[in-house]
């Protein structure tokens with residue numbers, strides 16, 4: 359091993375849970391090389407940015423953070439700055455890093471994580487900057503052998519597939535993360551058994567569209583069933599689902615299981631059929647509403663349904679937006695992640711006629727107000743209920759408190775200390791404040 363590789367590393371992650379898990383793999387690789395974690399970039403010998411290009415804001419933040427290291431690098435020339443992730447895979451970005459970010463040492467694509475070690479060694483030996491975003495042929499196989507330093511106890515993230523085939527007209531994912539590939543079912547099951555044996559209390563299955571998992575003919579419902587059969591007390595969650603692929607078979611497996619949580623994140627994006635068509639989502643509002651009815655029938659009224667909604671998509675009229683508002687009133691989501699559409703270069707929607715920002719801003723304001731009112735009403739209805747929660751973390755807001763989630767995904771804050779993290783507790787809900795619930799531990 360190269361002597362230089364004894365030192366500290368810091369990873370800065372942007373974007374979704376997929377990236378959080380990929381950062382856990384990057385951490386595993388760096389630790390295998392002899393690096394130890396640090397919180398401070400000033401202290402670090404390696405700073406790795408795991409980037410995301412799905413939203414313009416995440417990309418701007420990433421560039422801001424990378425740029426902020428320019429002067430530090432000047433004073434510590436031995437420090438390695440690495441940029442990884444889907445941002446680097448966009449057309450012209452390698453050139454951009456070559457010319458505008460000369461202090462960045464290594465640039466790698468999302469699927470090049472397995473070569474991180476080799477690329478660091480190459481940079482240290484030869485001194486030349488390294489750029490590699492070409493997808494390795496053995497990507498899946500190499501990924502299986504990547505060590506993981508998990509950082510999300512009691513939850514363990516678990517990839518079941520990579521990439522996406524859907525080409526929603528606003529989304530850059532299929533262009534930068536490639537087409538769908540499913541992991542081998544035996545590898546997934548063995549990783550699941552491993553994390554349960556290691557004491558993790560929740561497994562979250564990850565993929566851009568988990569419902570279309572296909573591991574040698576095994577579909578997503580069958581995969582869920584097999585993970586459900588692993589012995590032990592733990593929860594199973596999954597994300598993200600796609601309304602065109604979520605079906606009764608999956609809901610039936612969820613209903614029959616005591617481990618699969620009674621909650622689902624099902625992005626609707628818009629409530630207007632014209633907008634959904636233009637987004638290439640391949641379902642209608644009627645289909646979405648029928649899925650919601652089916653889920654409530656199979657999983658009970660208590661099923662937590664959360665969603666993503668985008669406003670201001672090109673061509674969205676007042677009537678289209680009203681359809682979205684109407685759908686939100688009808689479904690009454692537990693929570694909604696709302697976004698203003700922002701064009702991503704290279705996607706079909708970026709070249710459609712755009713609507714003014716003021717219109718988008720006004721619409722998102724209205725939507726947030728509506729969803730907040732619904733969330734508050736749903737929270738108030740929890741008062742006095744008895745729920746089992748899995749304690750996940752210390753409360754960021756309240757001293758001497760910890761927080762956990764109900765099966766349906768609602769966050770509950772209770773009095774307690776760090777030693778409770780990872781335990782299941784039965785609580786009574788005693789107060790609610792918009793999306794937050796507060797409770798007392800009974801057992």
Ligand code: SF4
Nearest residue numbers: 522524525526529531
């Ligand atoms: S399903 Fe659509 S929005 Fe989701 S990753 Fe695939 S292309 Fe993007």
